[in-house]
Amino acid sequence: MNTSSIINYFISDFDKYISKRRSIIQDSRYLDEEYVPNEIRFRDTQKEMILYNIGEFINSNAGNNLFLYGSTGAGKTLIARFINKGINGLAIQRKLRLKVSYINCKLISSKDIDYYIFKRIYEDLTDINLKSGIRKQEIHENIYRYLESSDKKLIIILDEADFILNNNSSDLLYLLLRNYDINIYNRIKFVFVANSISFMNDVDQRVKSSLSSTLYIHFTPYNYYELKEILKERAKNALYENSISEENINYIAAKIAKNSGDARVGINILKMSAEIAASKNKERIDREDIDEAFENVELDIINSIIYSLNKNQRIILLSLLDRQISNKGEFVTFTELYEEYIKNIDKFGMKPLDKTTVYKNLKTIELVLGNLVETSVVSKGREGYKKIIKVIADEENLIKMDNKIRKEI
Numbered sequence: 205m206n207t208s209s210i211i212n213y214f215i216s217d218f219d220k221y222i223s224k225r226r227s228i229i230q231d232s233r234y235l236d237e238e239y240v241p242n243e244i245r246f247r248d249t250q251k252e253m254i255l256y257n258i259g260e261f262i263n264s265n266a267g268n269n270l271f272l273y274g275s276t277g278a279g280k281t282l283i284a285r286f287i288n289k290g291i292n293g294l295a296i297q298r299k300l301r302l303k304v305s306y307i308n309c310k311l312i313s314s315k316d317i318d319y320y321i322f323k324r325i326y327e328d329l330t331d332i333n334l335k336s337g338i339r340k341q342e343i344h345e346n347i348y349r350y351l352e353s354s355d356k357k358l359i360i361i362l363d364e365a366d367f368i369l370n371n372n373s374s375d376l377l378y379l380l381l382r383n384y385d386i387n388i389y390n391r392i393k394f395v396f397v398a399n400s401i402s403f404m405n406d407v408d409q410r411v412k413s414s415l416s417s418t419l420y421i422h423f424t425p426y427n428y429y430e431l432k433e434i435l436k437e438r439a440k441n442a443l444y445e446n447s448i449s450e451e452n453i454n455y456i457a458a459k460i461a462k463n464s465g466d467a468r469v470g471i472n473i474l475k476m477s478a479e480i481a482a483s484k485n486k487e488r489i490d491r492e493d494i495d496e497a498f499e500n501v502e503l504d505i506i507n508s509i510i511y512s513l514n515k516n517q518r519i520i521l522l523s524l525l526d527r528q529i530s531n532k533g534e535f536v537t538f539t540e541l542y543e544e545y546i547k548n549i550d551k552f553g554m555k556p557l558d559k560t561t562v563y564k565n566l567k568t569i570e571l572v573l574g575n576l577v578e579t580s581v582v583s584k585g586r587e588g589y590k591k592i593i594k595v596i597a598d599e600e601n602l603i604k605m606d607n608k609i610r611k612e613i
């Protein structure tokens with residue numbers, strides 16, 4: 205067969221299969237994690253604080269470092285990307301001596317995290333690729349030297365910063381923040397992005413005092429109304445007209461608002477239910493497609509949590525779930541969790557870890573659970589302040605998770 209007849213066959217097959225299946229997704233880019241809408245809604249308070257501080261830094265060398273924190277899917281990364289793109293554009297348009305470096309710390313695969321971060325900052329600042337073999341300290345010094353000699357300012361955005369802030373990162377932070385001591389012109393500002401600010405308890409005093417002028421900006425989970433509007437907007441751009449009813453969008457929003465308020469889950473459900481409906485050759489997404497999508501997503505989330513934890517951590521999480529279920533979904537104190545853990549560990553015939561080790565492992569679990577967990581500190585009278593914790597899910601999902609983890613231990 206010659207090439208042109210192969211191409212003809214291909215094109216005829218292509219047209220046949222494309223026309224056979226009715227697609228529901230018109231442009232999937234609007235459902236991508238990377239997509240940044242032109243206008244970010246429901247985050248006006250946060251935007252105002254961020255932009256005001258950045259403005260102060262640009263115009264009068266003032267302003268604070270910023271720390272954006274809050275649950276998963278609350279728009280932190282979206283805002284961080286928006287600032288990154290926006291500042292770059294602003295600097296070009298207004299000919300400002302300003303640079304921005306955006307680093308997603310979760311994606312750093314290098315073993316030497318400090319080296320990677322300094323190298324990236326230097327390269328973003330100077331637009332020059334660094335040759336290998338230059339020492340970390342030297343790159344660090346060159347960043348300040350370059351800023352002085354070129355009379356520039358720099359905004360460093362460290363997204364998913366929990367991934368480095370948890371790893372004995374005091375030295376990195378101290379070095380990064382030290383520009384206050386050595387640079388009277390205050391040429392660098394930081395924007396940290398993380399789920400929680402609990403790492404602050406563990407950093408040493410030098411870093412704490414460097415971070416004392418940091419403004420903490422909280423991102424709360426989205427409510428029903430906000431989720432519904434975000435999803436409506438995405439559906440309008442990504443799906444063919446009339447592929448999903450407003451009632452069904454509201455149904456997705458209501459289910460998510462009840463659990464996590466995570467916009468990412470909402471967008472994933474929208475995408476997955478469109479794919480499920482299309483695979484059944486339907487023109488519209490029905491309630492059953494959405495329910496199927498929820499089951500897949502929930503299972504995916506639970507599986508990825510279980511996969512990320514070792515056996516001891518799974519038993520600790522199981523103990524938390526057991527106790528929360530018997531507490532009718534309410535918060536669990538660490539003492540209650542530990543009691544439950546001792547019972548469970550015995551059932552699984554393992555040796556118990558001491559309280560301190562269980563506490564440390566609980567922190568890892570919190571990181572893996574992300575927005576699915578809520579912690580707080582409450583006063584318990586004479587016993588002093590106590591940490592309380594709960595998994596954010598309704599009773600049905602708590603039981604589902606509990607059963608699945610028990611099976612996997």
Ligand SMILES: Nc1ncnc2c1ncn2[C@@H]1O[C@H](COP(=O)(O)OP(=O)(O)OP(=O)(O)O)[C@@H](O)[C@H]1O
Nearest residue numbers: 237244245275276277278279280281282434467468
């Ligand atoms: N206000 C909003 N308008 C439109 N889309 C939004 C909004 N907030 C979040 N999203 C979308 O929801 C998804 C998750 O948001 P984002 O990645 O910003 O969450 P996050 O708070 O950084 O979560 P994590 O802590 O897991 O990193 C993204 O696809 C994002 O585009």
